[in-house]
Amino acid sequence: MTGSNIRRSMPLFPIGPVMQLTDLTARQIRYYEEHQLISPARSEGNRRLFSLNDIDKLLEIKDLIDQGINMAGIKQLLFVQNQEVIASDVKPLKSERELSNDEIRRHLRKEIVQAGRFNQHLSSQGNITRLFH
Amino acid sequence: MTGSNIRRSMPLFPIGPVMQLTDLTARQIRYYEEHQLISPARSEGNRRLFSLNDIDKLLEIKDLIDQGINMAGIKQLLFVQNQEVIASDVKPLKSERELSNDEIRRHLRKEIVQAGRFNQHLSSQGNITRLFH
DNA sequence: AATGTCATGTCAGAAAATCTAACATATGTT
């Protein structure tokens, strides 16, 4: 499991930003969950929390829907993909133990800090369009 | 402006996930905004939306606070950093025009899709600890 | 010792975002 994979599997986004990023309605996203195409994590208060991987999947689902494939078909396709990945993942595990969510968060924080060190800190004023002139 | 910079400046995260990622309280984050150390965007309904850059900044602020520096000092330090970045940014701009938030979102979506194409789609069951055994 | 400032905690009330469950509907299928 690489750092990037940990990062991509962190449950961070509530449904609002995900709707915007995917152009899917809340209804659609919940329906896909109901049919087990995705399984976003939940907050303490039962709100859905999506990872970048979840968002990837939703975008794929969208593609497949556009191709006329139904829930069952999409479920199978996603499952096959998943199997391929697992099959190709032959790296020996350094550590067998599970990471707690807290540990994952610490890890991500470290990564964000590191990335930041070699990155810009633009935008002192929140209007992101300012970043482009 | 690189794709990565666009990605890092997208206002996506509500305050809850940011609290978890930074180990800051909402009170602290709002206080830093009040003192103009950060300026997160706002949703239509006035909720704060943070970008990865904002999160970087918050982590830096945390460091500086730990070093005993006060708001005014931190503000100056962040400003200086910002200036350095601007000074070093000598690339000729391909396009002068501003990008709308919608365009940025489309761009990010494209990036996520592309990244996803060459990436794993693990986690069919939402419990992220499953990714580690 | 009293006062002030700074960074943060805490609380209350309001508003926004999200939840589930139910019913509605358009389109395609048997």
Add this chain to the structure above:
DNA sequence: AACATATGTTAGATTTTCTGACATGACATT
């Protein structure tokens, strides 16, 4: 025509976030 599928819509409840006010502990200044 009846049915199934994917999505829309609505209602009522719950969670999350908002602002503003007041409280507090640590320090500095008087």
